[in-house]
Amino acid sequence: MLLAIGLLIAFASYMTTGADDQSVVGSALSEPLVDSGAETRNWAGLVGAYIAHVFVFRWFGIGAMALPLVLLLAGLKLSTGAEPFPLRRTTIGLLFTALWSSLVCGYIVLVTNSAETASVWSGGIGYEVNSALYSLFGWGSLAFIGFGLFLFLVYFIDIQNIRLPSFPTDLFTRRSNAGSNPANVDTDEDEEPAAEPVAPVRPMYTRPEPQPAVVDEHDDEVIDAVSATPQPIQSIQATESLPTTGVPLTVKSNVDVPNASTDTTESGVTPAPTYEPDPFEEDDLVAQHGLYDSTLDLPQYQYPTSELLTEYQNNQRAQVSSDELTANKERIENTLRNFGIRIDSIQASIGPTVTLYEIVPAEGVRISKIKSLEDDIALNLAALGIRIIAPMPGMGTIGIEVPNKNREMVSMRSVITSDIFNNSKFELPVVLGKTISNEIYVADLAKMPHLLMAGATGQGKSVGLNVLLTSLIYKKHPSQLKLVLVDPKKVELTLFNKLERHFLAKLPDSDEPIITDTKKVVNTLNSLCIEMDNRYNLLKEAGCRNLKEYNAKFTRRKLNPEKGHRYLPYIVLIIDELADLMMTAGKEVEQPIARLAQLARAIGIHLVVATQRPSVNVITGLIKANFPARLSFKVTSKIDSRTILDTGGAEQLVGMGDMLLSSNSDLIRLQCPFVDTDEIEGICEFVGNQRGYDDAYALPEFVGDDGGQGEEKDVDLDNRDPMFDEAARLIVIHQQGSTSLIQRKLKLGYNRAGRLIDQLEAARIVGPFEGSKARDVLVSDLTMLEEMLKRLKGD
Numbered sequence: 120m121l122l123a124i125g126l127l128i129a130f131a132s133y134m135t136t137g138a139d140d141q142s143v144v145g146s147a148l149s150e151p152l153v154d155s156g157a158e159t160r161n162w163a164g165l166v167g168a169y170i171a172h173v174f175v176f177r178w179f180g181i182g183a184m185a186l187p188l189v190l191l192l193a194g195l196k197l198s199t200g201a202e203p204f205p206l207r208r209t210t211i212g213l214l215f216t217a218l219w220s221s222l223v224c225g226y227i228v229l230v231t232n233s234a235e236t237a238s239v240w241s242g243g244i245g246y247e248v249n250s251a252l253y254s255l256f257g258w259g260s261l262a263f264i265g266f267g268l269f270l271f272l273v274y275f276i277d278i279q280n281i282r283l284p285s286f287p288t289d290l291f292t293r294r295s296n297a298g299s300n301p302a303n304v305d306t307d308e309d310e311e312p313a314a315e316p317v318a319p320v321r322p323m324y325t326r327p328e329p330q331p332a333v334v335d336e337h338d339d340e341v342i343d344a345v346s347a348t349p350q351p352i353q354s355i356q357a358t359e360s361l362p363t364t365g366v367p368l369t370v371k372s373n374v375d376v377p378n379a380s381t382d383t384t385e386s387g388v389t390p391a392p393t394y395e396p397d398p399f400e401e402d403d404l405v406a407q408h409g410l411y412d413s414t415l416d417l418p419q420y421q422y423p424t425s426e427l428l429t430e431y432q433n434n435q436r437a438q439v440s441s442d443e444l445t446a447n448k449e450r451i452e453n454t455l456r457n458f459g460i461r462i463d464s465i466q467a468s469i470g471p472t473v474t475l476y477e478i479v480p481a482e483g484v485r486i487s488k489i490k491s492l493e494d495d496i497a498l499n500l501a502a503l504g505i506r507i508i509a510p511m512p513g514m515g516t517i518g519i520e521v522p523n524k525n526r527e528m529v530s531m532r533s534v535i536t537s538d539i540f541n542n543s544k545f546e547l548p549v550v551l552g553k554t555i556s557n558e559i560y561v562a563d564l565a566k567m568p569h570l571l572m573a574g575a576t577g578q579g580k581s582v583g584l585n586v587l588l589t590s591l592i593y594k595k596h597p598s599q600l601k602l603v604l605v606d607p608k609k610v611e612l613t614l615f616n617k618l619e620r621h622f623l624a625k626l627p628d629s630d631e632p633i634i635t636d637t638k639k640v641v642n643t644l645n646s647l648c649i650e651m652d653n654r655y656n657l658l659k660e661a662g663c664r665n666l667k668e669y670n671a672k673f674t675r676r677k678l679n680p681e682k683g684h685r686y687l688p689y690i691v692l693i694i695d696e697l698a699d700l701m702m703t704a705g706k707e708v709e710q711p712i713a714r715l716a717q718l719a720r721a722i723g724i725h726l727v728v729a730t731q732r733p734s735v736n737v738i739t740g741l742i743k744a745n746f747p748a749r750l751s752f753k754v755t756s757k758i759d760s761r762t763i764l765d766t767g768g769a770e771q772l773v774g775m776g777d778m779l780l781s782s783n784s785d786l787i788r789l790q791c792p793f794v795d796t797d798e799i800e801g802i803c804e805f806v807g808n809q810r811g812y813d814d815a816y817a818l819p820e821f822v823g824d825d826g827g828q829g830e831e832k833d834v835d836l837d838n839r840d841p842m843f844d845e846a847a848r849l850i851v852i853h854q855q856g857s858t859s860l861i862q863r864k865l866k867l868g869y870n871r872a873g874r875l876i877d878q879l880e881a882a883r884i885v886g887p888f889e890g891s892k893a894r895d896v897l898v899s900d901l902t903m904l905e906e907m908l909k910r911l912k913g914d
């Protein structure tokens with residue numbers, strides 16, 4: 120910071136004293152230093168004059184002032200951690216300003232012919248570049264300079280993300296609302312424009328809160344919102360270009376998104392109509408405090424670096440010799456000829472693990488004939504893991520995949536550092552591997568929206584899960600993502616323990632952040648169902664259809680945290696080994712999994728479920744129907760392959776991360792990247808050693824059925840909560856036995872509200888817990904309730 124201040128003084132001084140100091144600077148090394156120093160007029164002495172001469176006169180002119188500013192900001196961040204402006208963006212902006220102002224000044228100096236007196240403003244760069252441009256284009260060089268600014272602004276402002284206000288509709292709606300029924304404006308509390316600042320990091324709201332005239336009308340619908348069946352989904356294919364290859368290749372991310380044209384939320388409930396606050400007022404609020412930034416929870420958090428991943432020197436590229444290619448081609452041709460199939464041409468594309476030979480059959484050859492000869496062809500080619508794709512989807516060709524003799528190891532580092540992953544704008548980008556044409560395949564877990572993984576033991580499933588987790592950890596800030604890790608095998612995911620205070624979520628009463636015990640798994644799954652219901656309530660109150668919209672609204676400070684609104688991180692539930700859970704708990708785990716899979720996509724809970732045994736009693740119809748994206752490593756039989764992928768092929772894979780991804784009825788062969796346990800350990804240590812939250816993200820409390828019975832007996836009604844009567848009246852008035860209602864209306868924490876509900880149950884005012892549905896209210900009116908309360912006091 121001191122250096123920055125020194126430079127600022129030197130540069131500013133040079134603007135007036137520069138001309139006098141030029142001769143001193145020019146002869147500084149040939150004259151005695153003391154004499155030169157005495158002659159210098161720059162306020163920062165001879166050194167200041169010299170440095171300013173280089174930066175101002177030779178290079179940037181007045182634009183050089185930007186450099187000490189960058190240094191000042193960097194110094195401020197280094198020494199105090201404060202970042203009044205985002206450092207990276209500001210640096211880019213200032214550096215561009217330095218260059219551009221030099222060019223503009225250079226143009227003016229050139230056309231006014233004032234180089235003698237004014238070239239200190241443009242610096243050498245501005246003047247020389249303009250001289251060159253001017254001799255080439257004349258006044259047209261100004262257009263170049265202007266275009267430079269335009270290009271920069273397009274990049275800097277990120278034009279794709281600008282939200283254009285739809286003025287005509289907005290104005291019309293607002294006027295007609297105000298004109299026809301001014302009372303309408305306040306009937307919804309969704310926008311919640313005002314409250315005192317409460318966010319821990321930045322103040323949120325400062326405007327006084329207009330009081331909504333109506334009671335919360337949504338409460339009655341809350342439960343229906345989550346128990347309804349989901350709407351049909353529409354599928355799209357998002358594409359991303361692959362700058363690495365130089366040719367515009369595309370990678371499909373086979374995704375499902377909620378049907379954009381439907382008027383209902385995922386849960387089948389029409390969102391409440393919302394009152395859009397005056398855009399200008401809202402802008403004021405954002406202008407005052409900036410957009411809400413969840414990452415300020417842990418402002419110093421450093422994302423893991425690619426250096427934590429090992430660079431594997433060997434086998435970086437698949438090495439398939441031309442001999443191997445020709446030999447395989449000939450064998451394929453001969454084999455097909457033996458079966459009476461003539462071909463027109465054959466073409467090979469070399470992938471990391473297998474090479475795909477694409478065959479164009481001669482006219483008149485029936486594809487079904489080739490398909491029926493699949494086994495014979497494989498036998499003749501005598502290589503393990505031959506897969507025949509007849510026909511190749513979307514093309515009139517037949518594909519034969521033959522494993523390479525030397526396969527390529529796809530390192531995690533190579534995919535994490537790829538442009539396609541780094542530039543991915545997906546919400547939850549996961550890099551699944553490399554395709555047959557060596558493209559890196561990145562998918563969006565948020566749109567998948569859940570993933571079922573199978574594979575016989577030792578074929579790469581654990582590595583696959585680690586790859587998925589690593590991708591997410593590299594891309595997401597701890598405030599944006601929470602992981603629920605279920606590991607019945609107890610050893611697979613233990614390394615991730617270290618992420619407890621950053622990325623993990625757990626039940627409040629649980630010591631271990633990684634869940635290994637079946638009973639706890641059941642409780643956690645049910646707790647996630649409650650979290651899902653709570654989130655649907657929040658979304659419904661905010662009038663949003665999905666998590667992204669909700670968080671965007673919260674970021675724009677349109678949702679009041681005092682009303683329970685908060686930034687909602689994505690939750691990814693990983694289950695390593697479903698078979699074990701299904702054997703020990705069966706329906707108890709199947710039902711919450713199916714329920715989450717059915718409904719949770721819109722509120723940002725995504726499931727990744729892995730199993731060794733893809734048999735029908737593990738992957739039941741109920742589970743399978745709700746996991747559109749499925750991934751299979753090598754399995755032991757064709758039947759297993761059919762169970763997981765609905766088609767054969769996975770039994771012919773070659774292992775070690777060779778896999779098939781089925782998504783939206785596409786089947787893609789991928790080579791999973793490799794990540795070692797040492798690398799995972801390094802990443803977890805890197806993250807875990809940083810400052811984190813005080814504890815893991817707390818999931819809602821859940822008391823299991825038998826636990827519930829036990830608790831009921833434990834509840835001591837003589838020792839009732841002081842808010843007991845009030846809570847009872849609230850429940851009876853609303854005829855809805857929900858903890859969140861008590862929480863919201865009486866402004867209580869979840870635990871206290873939970874205890875109150877237990878006491879109300881013990882007093883027979885509400886019925887027993889029924890999964891994630893609200894409890895029955897057993898008292899129909901207030902008179903009856905007052906009687907009961909009196910009796911309780913009498914006791």
Ligand SMILES: Nc1ncnc2c1ncn2[C@@H]1O[C@H](COP(=O)(O)OP(=O)(O)OP(=O)(O)O)[C@@H](O)[C@H]1O
Nearest residue numbers: 575576577578579580581582583775776791792793
């Ligand atoms: N993507 C990959 N690239 C290269 N080798 C791999 C890859 N994935 C797995 N392997 C190799 O296969 C071995 C077994 O992988 P992994 O431990 O993931 O199997 P698994 O299916 O999880 O087995 P289990 O079910 O017994 O835990 C690894 O130790 C590694 O040597």
